[in-house]
Amino acid sequence: MSQTELIKIDQLNINFGENRVISDVSLSLKRGEITTLIGPNGAGKTTLVKAVLGLLNPSSGTITRNEALRIGYMPQKLHIDTTFPLTVERFLKTAAFSGTDDQLDALRSVKAETLLKQSVHSLSGGEMQRVLLARALLRKPELLVLDEPAQGVDINGQVELYNLIARIRDQYNCAVLMISHDLHLVMAATDQVICLNRHICCSGHPEQVSSDPSYIELFGVPGSENLALYSHHHNHQHNEHGDIVPLAEDQHSNCGGHH
Template sequence: MPLLRGRGLIVAPTLVHAHDLTVEYGGTTILDRVSLSVTRGEIVTIVGPNGSGKSTLIRAILGGVTPGRGWVEKPRGLKIGYVPQRLVLDPTLPMTVERFLSLPRRVSKARAQDALERAGVPGIGKRQMSVLSGGQFQRALLARALLETPDLLILDEATAGLDQPGSAAFYRRIEEVRAETGCGVLMISHDLHVVMSASDRVVCLNGHVCCEGTPDVVAAAPDYRRLFGEGTKGALALYRHTHDHSHGHDHGHAHHEPADRDAAE
């Protein structure tokens, strides 16, 4: 899926476009004329309160929900990798990470190792799934999603249950995957303190699209502040203070970079 050129500019192709999606359950409107698009190399994050239709939107894009109105456009041959919010495995079932990556189709050890390296956990292939930490388990799910080198990576609250350092480390890995592969990323997240900084574009959803734009624009939007309060803008400023200036000088204060400790266990 090459980049398109027009009038001397390189334009990233659209990977998915949802147009005016409306979904109703039992007479209740879950999504009301929601439109969203993701281009190659872009990280788009959907935020919103519980019950705002975030997961329904993802399911509609994946084809698991048929909208009452509207449609989803995807280019032919689009490869999608999906990381769910949670996956429950029988803890008594003996299954190594390598074996997990080979379900339902067997993959070579070389491909499994490559996927684990991309996910940031190259050393867990021989471990049992049942003994992985929360962060390692999510990285195994990420590795599974990366096996086919997807054009579009979709994550549905993939850091649910992780602590703040673990979530931050996971999102840093997603940024690295995007940089390494050029894939587009569409994710749902509740980690506002991290996600507003890890995204190129943020979509605030509450049954409909309340606001959309860069993190700066959305953080200042009245609808966003009504839903999430004023505190998230300060978290955004904290992240940028940590990452946007030179670290070659002693500023007389500490920088608390979240360690990737959960993945490294």
């Protein structure tokens, strides 16, 4: 592993019984880089993240982590019984042993320090996402794993949240691994985009389209230049069983928004 690599995955395979859900995946997560993982439902995104977090053992292949690697995890959703009284302050204490000062620092990092004494049940979707992000930051992570962080947040909130994640990457000098379900939107700040459909279909940098008229018409909000459409080409397709079928040269497909 290089000095900047925090996790290196080599030829990873994960089987559930007879079903292979991750096939020959190799990638690395590097300090200071944002990696966005995209793909259709059932592509194995969550399975791959669980392997990165150490919650699943590979059937074959290797996952090499920096020694004592600190990982902060932000789940896609968190269901808390509405009959259970819980303030943001008490909720943050479930992440790690931390005092009020640490909690306020984490909330300040996500611009949500005014929420400390509020009930988690009174928070808006965007506020809850920020609290979940603050909770992950209490671990002072070297790797921050975010499962669809913009879920349930309106487009203005998404722009703010993506900008916030980029600032946190800079502040903590951490790696970020982010799952995105909406293939039409990928952060322009993303350093690496990985398209997964059990195996890595393709990977690369997002394209900048901030001056495209159709892009401006679609988003039409301040700060939308911080998002970019991402399109890329596949040299194969999948049959009904999910197996790879090569395409003829004139059939190469663009997967910009169709996965």
